[in-house]
Amino acid sequence: MRVVSMKKNRLKNIFNDIISSLCSLLRIRNVSTRLKIGFVLITVLPVLAVGYFSYMQGSNAIYNKMRHSVSETIDQIGINLGSKLQVIINDATEIAYHDLVQKTLTNYDNLSNYELNKIEDELSDYINKKYIFSNNVAEIIIYTTDLNRINAYGENNFWFMPKTENLELLVERVRDLDGLSLWMPVNSDYEQGLAKKVFGDRESIILIRAVKSLETGNQIGYILMRVDEPIISSVFSDIDIGYGSQIFVLNSDNIVVSSAGDYADVAQPYHEPDILNEINNATNDKSFKCKLGNDSYLATFTKIPQADWYIVALIRFDYLYSESINLLYNIFFIGICFLLFAIFLNYIMSKSIVTPIRQLVHGINSFKNGELDISIDDKHNDEFSELNNSFNEMTTEIKRLIQDIKNQERQKKELEIRALQAQVNPHFLSNVLNTVSYIASIKKEDNIVKLVDSIVNLLNGCMKNDNSHITVEEELSLLKSYITMQEYRLFGRFSVEFNIDSSVLSCLVPRFLLQPILENALIHGIEPSWKKGLIVIKGFKQDDRLYFSITDNGIGMSQEQIDLLLQSDDHNRNFRLHGIGIANTQDRIKLLYGPKYGLEINSVKGVFTTVNICLPFITANKGGA
DSSP states (O other), X not given: OHHHXXXXXXXXXXXXXXXXXXHXXXXXXXXXXXXXXXXXXXXXXXXXXXXXXXXXXXXXXXXXXXXXXXXXXXHHXXXXXXXXXXXXXXXXXXXXXXXXXXXXXXXXGGOOHHHHHHHXXXXXXXXXXXXXXXXXXXXXXXXXXXXXXEEEESOSSSOOOBOHHHHHHHHHHHHTTTTOOEEEEEOGGGBOSHHHHHTTTOOEEEEEEEEEOTTTOOEEEEEEEEEEHHHHHTTTTTOOOOTTOEEEEEETTXXXXXXXXXXXXXXXXXXXXXXXXXXXXXXXXXXXXXXXXTEEEEEEEEEETTTTEEEEEEEXXXXXXXXXXXXXHXXXXXXXXXXXXXXXXXXXXXXXXXXXXXXXXXXXXXXXXXXXXXXXXXXXXXXXXXXXXXXXHHHHHHHHHHHHHHHHHHHHHHHHHHHHHOXXXXXXXXXXXXXXXXXXXXXXXXXXHHHHHHHHHXXXXXXXXXXXXXEHHHHHHHHHHHHHHHHXXXXXXXXXXXXEOGGGTTBEEETTSSHHHHHXXXXXXITTOSSOEEEEEEEEEETTEEEEEEEEOSSOOOHHHHHHHHHOOOTTGGGSSSSOOHHHHXXXXXXXXXXXXXXXXXXXXXXXXXXXXXXXXXXXXXXOO
16 A cells, blocks of 8 residues: 555656646747637647547548448449350350360361351351350350361451460460350450451450260360440449559469559550559458558459459558548648637737736836836726736735834834933932932931932933833832932832732833833822832733833822823823833834733722733843834
């Protein structure tokens, strides 16, 4: 199972690599070009594929049907021609065993010329009656074993006269056939005498067979029957199997016996001997493909057993596939039409895709170059419209964020200016110094030293006008110095309790973060109250955040007073250590750390007031804000 899984993963990776490579290759081209190529391929390729498949199927169907049809036609021609040849063979047998022929050949040496002429007349009358309604045979000649000639039937003045050497070869071949018929195609070169001169282009097929004695069975002569070649070719010459096609008859020696056209010469070897080789090598299939010169043909044949002949039909493939080629042209024309239509549709489709993309690219470039007010006008309902609208929303949001940043920077500068302006309040120093003078008159020097040290510590903290961070421990030191001064100023009317978790002492906080809160508790809570004041300061960590709470048991505040306190630091400004109040502290926290952090004030009128502070937990190792 593991091996199968590994193979599947390997194949999947290979497939993904191929897809990635193809995608990378396509990414070289722009979207418009890819759309054109894809649209053309998707539209035209199916048409071409269907067309090619239809063409091949149609061509094969036409080929098979034509082959079957021509094969049946050739078989029928073979039957008809075989029947005609069989009639001639039967006639030759009948004439050979006729009493007059038997007597004449047996007693030929004892017959006078007069008797021979009389016999010729009698034979002519007999055969003329036989062929009164038929012209299958043009001439019939009877030969003795010594090749003495008896003209039995035919033209009296232009008898067929084979050359002596040709006749001797014929007789020699027939002698070995033991009474069977021999068919031989001949032309005028085969003849001699007057007929050759008169019929210089005469083409014939001759049948010759031995004549045996009915009494002894010995060979007593030969019978030769000449058939005009047009009698044979008339069986198939009117059959049309297509332009450029051929129908002819071959014998087993590759000699043309008969032909329906001038593409094969009678009594001459056929110019393509491979045809006969293919016929001899054929088994059950009576058709095969062949090539004559530059043309390809479908060859179909059938055998005529009466003469050891083959009727051969050659059909040009360009004729066979002419309808298929027309179909291919039609498919090609339709494909071109589809291609043009696809190009037109692709132009429309690509324009509908590329135009909004170009609008978006133009908008992005314009925005990049500082045109922050750029907006794409696209009121359509497709994905590109959503993309352009998202771009518009993005630019609007970025402009808003930039404006917020500008406002924050302006607030930050204002805070910095106010921090610079937050010099030690002269009234505050006057009150403190009066307190120091009073204490100095009634107390010993140690208290003065303690008070002065606290003042110096606070003054050092106030003189640092940056927004740097200090540790909680350092912040508490400043806060205790401030508490010391206030204890002397208010004559011990309040006490402060610290509940600070030791784990937060090393955390970083903004300078003078807690002092304005404590100062607010004294001014608004403890001083107006008639009872002894108590202030509880807590600090702890929770969920990666730093929390402080400062609670006093003063007179408390209403919600309206709380809202006013968080909005403005102008009230009681002259009684503070510096110009940073609760509202300013709230702004500092949010400016430094974000809107998730800040102050929260809870108060019950006449009971208590609690200020909660939430800050990020930042240590010296993590770095300050």
